[in-house]
Amino acid sequence: MDPLVYLLDFIVFIGIFSILSLSLNLEFGFAGLANFGKVAFVLVGAYSYYILSEIGVPFYLCLILCALSSAIVGFLVSLPTLKLREDYLAIVVLSFGEILKLIVKSEGWIAGGVWGTPVSPAITIDGVSSRVDALVNIGLVYFCLSICLIMAHFLMNSPYGRVIRAIREDEIAAEALGKNRARYRAQIFALGSAMAGLGGGLYAQYIQFIDPYMFVPMLTFTVWIMVLVGGPGNNWGAILGAGLVTFFDRGANIAKDYLTLPIDPSNLQYIIYGVLIILVLLYRPQGLVKESHVKTKALDRVSHERTTVEIRRS
């Protein structure tokens, strides 16, 4: 394979996984929602993209509708558990992912069942090399990523974001202040699912193929590792985590071909993932990049005045 194409492919993957880890960071990092079924919403996005593009919907509309359909599904799935403890949501969404995989597996008419189906790419330019193709995809993916990042950044540093964080820290106190916990949770879950759906659509059109076996729980927890390693509650941390884990994944794939190990490397990779999750939670639960403090004009003024008072006193 052309080394440059390999590098560009790597960059596309980082972009797609960054969108996924940003979405999980919204749910888990900021809102404290345990989405153990991220893969379900990626699947919804990917299959929506396929179905819509088959009808002949233009690609930008496809991607928007991917996000929308995924958001609706996410909202509906989160409904039964919004008022319950975090563990119920985790169990329900994890199970939902398995059921959804089962449905696309058994219903051959949706998208080829177990055999999968080819997906047409979003932007096709005739007669260009695969390098240009990858570059076009980088443009598309990073455009979507920057929209997600800007949205996540401004939303989480707005008054709305402070309510979300307050509910995560102390839901009873937040409810005493009149904040409807269930409603905020549903909104964040729908938004996170929308981003995951967008990621799924981008993934499907980039790989140009989908089958049910691509959407295993392992994908969900790969995204979890990205957020945990990078730093829950910090958008840049989530992107850093996506980069590091994708890099490790690529490295492991190369190592498989060149190293002879006593353990099958594909098993070893996931054993390392498991150990990594436990070690990060034990020794560095805040991840590599810590969550930044809430910044508001009022807080700035308070700290500014406090320093001026201290200066006058001295």
Next chain:
Amino acid sequence: MVNWAQILLNSAITGSLYLIGAVGLTLTYGLSKFPNFAHAEYITFGAFVGYLVAEQLGLGLPMSLLAAFLITGLGGLLCYRFVFQPLAKRGATIIHLMVASIGLGFLLRYSIGAIWGWEPLYFHIDWPSYDMGPIRITSLWIWIIFSAVALSIILHLMLIKTKIGKAIRASSSNPELALASGININRVILITWFIGAGLAAVAGIFRAANTQIWPMTGWDIILPIFAVAILGGIGNYYGSIVAAFIIGLAENLGVVALMALGLSTSYRIAIAFAILIITLIIKPQGLAMLFRRG
């Protein structure tokens, strides 16, 4: 023509299997206040220990059940002692504990895959079958039902009569009060994790002997097992007995309905999911309200 007697028997077998698998989950869930997703891997690990003893060493089913119970139980205890307890001491949230259990699950599942490989294996024990009127039963199924009944009685007596059983119930319903009454909660938790993982291993052997054995054996039935734990009411042993048989029955009736509707029978696990969702919408406490004392 639908053979209803056979369906009832099959439901009892399915229910028994889920009961043995779910008891450990629901007890540890109630006591430690988080769902242990690595429970699936305890089931798988137990099945492979059983396979090792019964097939590779040729010591037969009873020995393999005993060995798998003890070894997996010890493994479950060590997992709690070296993963979950340190995390809980550092003030980990419920989400951290759940994610850690997933990580532990990966560690165990892929280690099993590295040792025994990913090709499905089968028990070669010959199970003689008996015809009784319209129904057919194999000796393996008798083993499964007998074990579930024995387990129900033994655990009932243990929870009601013995000191450790009372301590488990007390620590589960009010940890502070239990601690104040001089119960060594730490020891209670370790014993519960031992029993829970050991029972998961027994369920794993039965599941493996009934179908096949591979590193996903436990994950294949984790959904109905969680449905049993939630329908029964988390931490509620008596609720889980009833829930296991409800889900066993619903699955077997559901398969008949699926065939009648011309749908794939692989949707049978979706039935457990439907029950899970309905429970959460109507009564998130599950059947626990029926058993106030439990």
